[in-house]
Amino acid sequence: MESFFKLKENKTNVKTEIMAGITTFVTMAYIIFVNPNILKLAGMNQAGLLGDAAEAANIGFEDPIVGAVFVATCLAALVGCLIMGLYANLPFALAPGMGLNAFFTYGVVLQLHYTWQQALAAVFISGILFIILTVTGLREAIVNALPDSLKRAIGGGIGLFIALIGLKSAHIVVSNPATLVEFGDFTQASTFVPLIGLVIMGILMARRVKGAILIGIVVTTLLGIPFGVTHIPDAFSWSIPSLKPTLFALDFKGLLNLGEASFIGAIMSVITVVISFSLVDMFDTIGTLIGTGQKAGFVNEQGKLKNMEKALFADAIATSVGALIGTSTTTTYVESTSGVSEGGRTGLTSVTVGVLFLLSLFLAPFVGIVPGEATAPALIIVGVLMMTSVKYIDFEDFTEALPAFLTMAIMPFSYSIANGIAAGLIFYPITKLATGRGKEVHPAIYVLAILFIARFTILPH
Template sequence: MLQKLFGFDPSVHNIKTEILAGVTTFLTMVYILALSPNVLSAAGMDKGALFTTTAVASILATFFMAVYAKLPFALAPGVGLNAFFAYTVCLTMGYSWQFALTAVLIEGIIFIILTITNVREQIVNAIPMTLKYAISAGIGLFIAFIGLQNAGIIVDNPATLVTLGDITHGPALLGLVGLLITSVLLVLKIRGALLVGIVLTTLVGIPLGVTHLDSIVGLPPSIEPIFFKFEFENILTRDMVVVVFTLLFVDIFDTIGTLVGVSNRAGMIDKNGRIPHLKKAFLVDAVGTTAGAMLGTSTVTTFVESASGVAEGGRTGLTSFTTAVCFAISLFLAPFFLAVPGAATAPVLVLVGLMMMSQIQKIDFGDYAESIPAFICIIMMPLAYSISEGIALGAISFVLLHLLTGKYKRVSVATWILAIAFMVKYLTM
């Protein structure tokens, strides 16, 4: 039954490992249940309804990933995309949140069409293998950076953009203690080290005054205020086209980057650079976005935090099914799950970032035509705070370097098309 439902092979996979991996993934991304409602409510949406919708959209999309694509990846409303939804479309451009939801719905439908016609799969195959290795390493730096920010170890600075936070107390101190605890568990090869690290760090946070547990059980609010609320009269406007295109671009390449990077870490990419069940994973992403818009939330996308579950050994749909179950439980135990502070999950993101950096060894640094674009891809992900921008700049530099040094025959036609599309995107921004 497990093999048929989740692609679980008892001769290769372990049930306990898959479940631990699913719980770990959930704990590293549970912050979305608090973050997404906070961001989207700035656009005037009901905060309570947003909490329920965020959880339900995550449950449906992640469950679909488990039983259809049979991959260990979890989905939820995207962090950067919900900020674009609220702060750019609604607060800056002045449109209603119903307009923004309509744009998300259109994006999801276009995604379904692009997936069925294999366009998204062809985009992945157009990315050179060197850049695929770079994507994995870049995401490693990116999620480590996110973890350091979540704990307050790295903070913003008007003069230098970023700087070291106050690490002598509070969340930053807890984050460093958690990093030490989890690192020791990994070195000692303790089973479920990442999950155990999160639990122990959360407990340490109680005497430090960082972990606050006031209650455990609570009923989820109704989603009626935001369910199926669309504004179709503005579909043909120029601004709608711009918003839909932006959502498409970011979601396509964030998802591609996550799938390529995490699959690399899991050793799931074959020698030809292909990912198993990739088309199914894309379809899950597209359907999740469409369903999410109907439920009343921003673009649903594959979460890079899935790498934490993969690092724990998750390899099948049983991992993502476990994550979906955890999201379902969280609907009624929200106060408990939301009590896990960002500083407790930050160490896991940092250490998973380390694990994903291992792919950098496969890059030929002696061939500058390959290594320079790879380095640009890697460094731009955390600095631009975007997986998609890292991929775009890496692809453009890859093509230009090969063209200007006479190595253009090493560049496939598909890679040329991809790079030109990125250039057009920047020129028309």
């Protein structure tokens, strides 16, 4: 381990690295509860129920497809963490990403009407695209092309979108024909139980308790038992769920054949989905790597992270593998900061996280009883964490402020991450051109803006 991970060179040891890995895992383990609960709403359940219908049905891990998503979540995290640790030798952990799973469910499936099999195909394509961009070095060109304000706004917009999903799942915000939305009924157990969970998580987060979100989910689940929100099965199955229902279930043919839509419209729709997956993953990962890397001392004066290309490669491979086995885009987790804070400096930390995700497969009986009301507060908390990027946007410059604001606002208000990205890319060149600052816009942004305008106006969709 000393020679492979270069522990002494990085001023660390085996004990410190393993403890750092355990710390990181505890802070991000909530994904094994949340990811299956979000993806089952995309119809990844035996009944094929979508959205609220699936939530109301209280589908659990006894459902073979939901169980398979749980297994895929753990295995995708294992693959990503092992590549990050053994290839890049960095202490960053990966798992199916928050925001990306929401885009998969609410944007691609519920709004654009793809099946979950087709959505998995789009995720796989985005992973392959990411591999090509990383290997060829085109990734840096794309990163340089997008303005910093939009990069920040994408993260903030996803935070608002996730928070809205959490508020909706907690029944704190409900629909109203007259006002669009309103407060839910706080006398109902399905509302006050997740509200109490939100209070618990908020207090734990404020007090900087490690594993605050995970602890909050467990406590809320237990609290839901006497109120009938959490349902305990008559018998537990201790076998690991089969991966077969989602393994290689990708539907590439269907992805390009959307009913009566024209071929050009279908192609544009697919391109929009793939670009959205890729952009969100790319900037989420790069932001996490740079931010966490700075804390670990891995970023040089030019702002470049050591082994960044290898880290991005780990992310891309894990995304492709995750799609093949049945989960949404895998990305690097900002919770890796907790492990770095505990002294994690090498890939041994991420390898430890990967092993713990593998061992989590044996927790399926317990994970399966966690209701959506228990994971809803976690979505709201994650939304708060993702909003931190907004503070770096220059709101004094209206040519930066308007596109950034529209990026963030359109995501929750149109229930689509892709629409938010499109809005930002359309209005950024417009505001710059109108103020005589068109040269500040990279040519690629003009191309994307024209394509998105055509997508929403001229081309059939």
